[in-house]
Amino acid sequence: MTDNLHSRMHVVSDETRNLVNLVLDYSRRRTLAVDTPLDHPTTETELKRLAGPTITEDGVGSSRALAIFEHIFAPACITTDHPKYLSFIPSAPTKAAVAFDLVVSASALYGGSWLEGAGVVHAENEVLSWLAGEFGLPESAGGVFVQGGTIGNLSALVAARDARKAQLGDEKPGRWVIVCSDEAHSSVASAAAVMDVDVAPVATGDDGILRPEGVRAALEEHGNAVIAVVATSGTTNFGTIDDIAGIAALKDDYDFWLHIDGAYGLAAMLSPLARHKFAGVESADSVIVDPHKWLFAPFDACALIYRDPDLGRRAHTQRAEYLDTLTESQEWSPSDYAIQLTRRPRGLPLWYSLASYGAETYREAISHSIELAMQIGTEIKKRPNLRLVREPELSVVVFERDDWTREDYQRWSDRLLEDQRAFVVPSSHQGRPNARFAIVNPLTSFEDLVDILDTVE
Numbered sequence: 001m002t003d004n005l006h007s008r009m010h011v012v013s014d015e016t017r018n019l020v021n022l023v024l025d026y027s028r029r030r031t032l033a034v035d036t037p038l039d040h041p042t043t044e045t046e047l048k049r050l051a052g053p054t055i056t057e058d059g060v061g062s063s064r065a066l067a068i069f070e071h072i073f074a075p076a077c078i079t080t081d082h083p084k085y086l087s088f089i090p091s092a093p094t095k096a097a098v099a100f101d102l103v104v105s106a107s108a109l110y111g112g113s114w115l116e117g118a119g120v121v122h123a124e125n126e127v128l129s130w131l132a133g134e135f136g137l138p139e140s141a142g143g144v145f146v147q148g149g150t151i152g153n154l155s156a157l158v159a160a161r162d163a164r165k166a167q168l169g170d171e172k173p174g175r176w177v178i179v180c181s182d183e184a185h186s187s188v189a190s191a192a193a194v195m196d197v198d199v200a201p202v203a204t205g206d207d208g209i210l211r212p213e214g215v216r217a218a219l220e221e222h223g224n225a226v227i228a229v230v231a232t233s234g235t236t237n238f239g240t241i242d243d244i245a246g247i248a249a250l251k252d253d254y255d256f257w258l259h260i261d262g263a264y265g266l267a268a269m270l271s272p273l274a275r276h277k278f279a280g281v282e283s284a285d286s287v288i289v290d291p292h293k294w295l296f297a298p299f300d301a302c303a304l305i306y307r308d309p310d311l312g313r314r315a316h317t318q319r320a321e322y323l324d325t326l327t328e329s330q331e332w333s334p335s336d337y338a339i340q341l342t343r344r345p346r347g348l349p350l351w352y353s354l355a356s357y358g359a360e361t362y363r364e365a366i367s368h369s370i371e372l373a374m375q376i377g378t379e380i381k382k383r384p385n386l387r388l389v390r391e392p393e394l395s396v397v398v399f400e401r402d403d404w405t406r407e408d409y410q411r412w413s414d415r416l417l418e419d420q421r422a423f424v425v426p427s428s429h430q431g432r433p434n435a436r437f438a439i440v441n442p443l444t445s446f447e448d449l450v451d452i453l454d455t456v457e
Helices: 002-007 014-034 044-052 064-076 095-106 114-134 149-168 185-195 212-226 244-252 265-270 309-316 322-325 348-357 357-383 406-418 446-453
Strands: 142-146 176-179 198-202 226-232 258-261 286-289 300-304 387-390 398-399 427-429 430-439
Touching: 014 064, 014 095, 014 446, 044 064, 064 142, 095 185, 095 348, 114 142, 114 348, 142 149, 142 309, 149 185, 149 258, 149 286, 149 300, 149 309, 176 185, 176 212, 176 357, 185 198, 212 226, 212 244, 226 244, 244 258, 265 286, 300 309, 348 357, 357 387, 357 398, 357 446, 406 430
Parallel strands: 176 198, 176 226, 226 258, 258 286
Antiparallel strands: 142 300, 286 300, 387 398, 398 430, 427 430
8 A cells, every 4th residue: 555655546446436435425315315404503622522633644534534524514514505594695506506516526627718628618608698698788798607706796896997997098096996885795895905996885875775876976076086886786685776777877978887796686687576677787897696696506606797708808817928828819718707717617517507407497496585585574564573674675584673682683593593493693784683584595485484483572
């Protein structure tokens, strides 16, 4: 064994066959399980006590390592695809997407260039073209799958700045500015900090909607310094959709890059119940949507789409002598369109799922969540001790319990998780604590939500 130690991890041997069988057996059981618990976190001290040291010179062996994961590490993680995981924005990958994620890893695929991954790039681009069509963007639109909405927003805004620089030439302002709602996702401010540019947050009313009047005032105030206006199609906290059509109409009078942050909510355009709410998206210069949220793909995947992909390529293509073979080619290399070079083809699980089930199945699954949010909103209004903070716009439902403090919500949340009844963490709006259901899993039922409401004493 010592003589072959250098190749032990890569050769096909009895040890390798056993290891692969163990992993595939676990993956099969987990994927097909119908009773996976919510589970809950534990302390670092307890994990150390239970698992002991797992990284050693000789290794603990594949069987022991998998047993530690299955019985110690995994139960210390909350199950994000559980129907009663209702916090943040959950994940609910399809069985096809989960299964094909194994194929992606097993196939040793690189998704950064056409030269190395033409087939998978073609498949990903088919999905991106389909999404662009759903959003009303031209056939020439295109982009790339990146890690998540934060990277998607950052990459789009970098492209917007690059395009603005090219427009202005030497007439650059002292500070660049991004205009967005004061309820925009925190990733917009994070992107601005990384880019060292300023944010001009526009105040919204009680409904949280960014409207053209506020955007117009910001454009007047900051002029050529504005590199982009960011409109949100489905805020994380409420599912609120900005007045995208009204903001897009300002393009008749002002020259600006319109970016749509649709990480969570833009997927609702696939549903006939909500499509009409997204008028104006077709005028965007860039959009993002996260398939690992409401398009039922595994973590981590964000679709970034440019109206004019050349603008993304000009901003993001990396130059180096060893990359000349790639950068001098006119073929489509995904790494040219975002802040990344090395990338796995993370759009493939979504491609396989869409190809397997068809788009109509996706439309029905998204519509289910929208209908369920409306149903439970009506139920909340019937209960004398509960109040909707806002009417549900998409599939997020926010409500208050009379006279509850933040501590009351936290005790209730802790009890729900301890009893393995649900995962619903406290939230807040304008300094007031509340509770929030984020519904994306097609297996979440009205009865599940009513059962949770019944615990709000």
